[in-house]
Amino acid sequence: MCPMYEVRRRRSEASTGTYGDLVTTGAGEDHYPARVFSHDELTPPEREVWAAFPEGRRVDLRTGTPEDDDVAGGGQWGPERTVRAAVIAALVLGAGTARPGVAACLRLSGARISGHLGLAGVEIGHPLWFEDCWFEEGVDLFGASTHSIAIVGSRVPGVEAGSIRIEGRLDLRRSRLESGPASPFHRSVTALSLINAHVSGAVSLNAAEITAPGAWAVSAGGLVAEGGVYCRDGFVAHGEVRLMGAQLPGGLFMNGARLERPAPPAGWPSPWTTPWPRHSSSPRASPPTGRYDCGVPGSRTT
Secondary structure (H helix, E strand, C coil): CCCCEEEECCCCCCCCCEECCEEEECCCCECCCCCCEEHHHCCHHHHHHHHHHHHCCEEECCCCCHHHHCHHHHHHCCHHHEEEHHHHHHHHHHHCCCCCCCCCCEEEECCEEECCEECCCCECCCCEEEECCEECCCEECCCCEECCEEEECCEECCEECCCCEECCCEECCCCEEECCCCCCCCCCCEEEECCCCEECCCEECCCCEEEEEEEEEEECCCCEECCCEECCCCCEEEEEEECCCCECCCCEECCCCEEECCCCCCCCCCHHHCCCCCCCCCCCCCCCEEECCCCCCCCCCC
């Protein structure tokens, strides 16, 4: 597992016009490549995000034209809507200057996030909110400790959140999660990993579409979600959904959810005999696709 990171403040001199801090391990050795950004190195949208972060202001890069803001075409958005993942990582790891009396928060809408957002093992001290964003690569939060995270209405090629600790909610409503390269933490491709994650609030997957044909769409064995898991409003999973050993005191809500699971690879156990969470009933549908109601204490079905 990656070590926890600490941020050692390095005051920026006005004459240098630099942004950022030196991020080190507890032993004081340089570790995370969160670099110091000069003013000239930041693009106009990145400068806007940097300036807004300390005050928790939202940066909205959407044009207001529906066809131009369709996240499905986010790969074509130009530099005026692109923010590098390295800049986001630097901010959430402490590079942004905090202001007294204001809660810092990263809130970004309508952006193309270039590069890999890797925050595995880090302690994130601020809430993260992405809306209608297009991520070029997956998001790695394995073993991180953080407050609420929202990736809403966005396209992401994989979210790795195994062993994460969230004091708040995990909100993935309306997002399209796709399987990316296999994670080093899994033996198979997974679009959304919540293995052994602990969320003090709810996990919201309402209206989300999670795609991993022939693999794990959702792998959440050992998940503890105190506020429950919500898969309503047209939630669709293409691939297997695994919740073995999950503890969901707030319930599992799957009203009208659609689970489309193709036949497993040769030699794998049948997905229709895969155990569901403790105390749940078997899915009531006919393979290979169907609409399910899963009875879990505290849940509601239709």
